[in-house]
Amino acid sequence: NAGVTQTPKFQVLKTGQSMTLQCAQDMNHEYMSWYRQDPGMGLRLIHYSVGAGITDQGEVPNGYNVSRSTTEDFPLRLLSAAPSQTSVYFCASSQDGYSYNSPLHFGNGTRLTVT
Amino acid sequence: GDSVTQMEGPVTLSEEAFLTINCTYTATGYPSLFWYVQYPGEGLQLLLKATKADDKGSNKGFEATYRKETTSFHLEKGSVQVSDSAVYFCALSIISNFGNEKLTFGTGTRLTIIP
Secondary structure, X not given: OOOEEEEOOEEEXXXXXXXXXXXXXXXXXXXXXXXXXXXXXXXXEEEEEEXXXXXXXXXXXXXXXXOOOOOOEOOEEXXXXXXXXXXXXXXEEEOOOOOOOOOOEEOOOEEXXXX | OOEXXXXXXXXXXXXXXXXXXXXXXXXXXXXXXXXXXXXXXXXXXXXXXXXXXXXXXXXXXXXXXXXXXXXXXXXEEOOOOHHHOEEEEEEEEEEOOOOOEEEEEOOOEEEEEEO
């Protein structure tokens, strides 16, 4: 049982480059989300999806795109990387998007450095 | 807006010591409260939760009580082990008028247990 799988684990980009962070879950969860974790700031929500074909913005969406063509996959795209996007990125999923009812399951993270 | 304030870390304790990690919150409405734990190299995982005032969440020897009068959800464990070394995040969730959940995380407290 893989849970939430993120790839790659580490990535270094130059300013202006684009890339896609991959996220897949095998729990048939409807809700998926992306967070970034920065020192002294906790986790902040970037984008989320409540089901295939539906996405919405979180707290810090600028510079990122998402799509949800299948229930299993929720890739995060950086269109033109900036040093401010250096962070650790976590993908998470849950059955229904309500933490009091079904817990969030997190992947192991992608550490991104933009130089 | 909604916020969570955790005690600053890092916290270093000897094995079998008593642990308290303080968490206070500010929220409109009636939040659910959570503690998540992040072990080295892994994503966050739910440790315990409480969904209404005076509820006590417990798991793996950890406990936290939802105190509405003091807006607190302090994490406690009577006798810590080396394997408890991790980063602990307090979080709250509020359901918006649109029916969406907003999950707010604290900044995390790093705990190190010395044998």
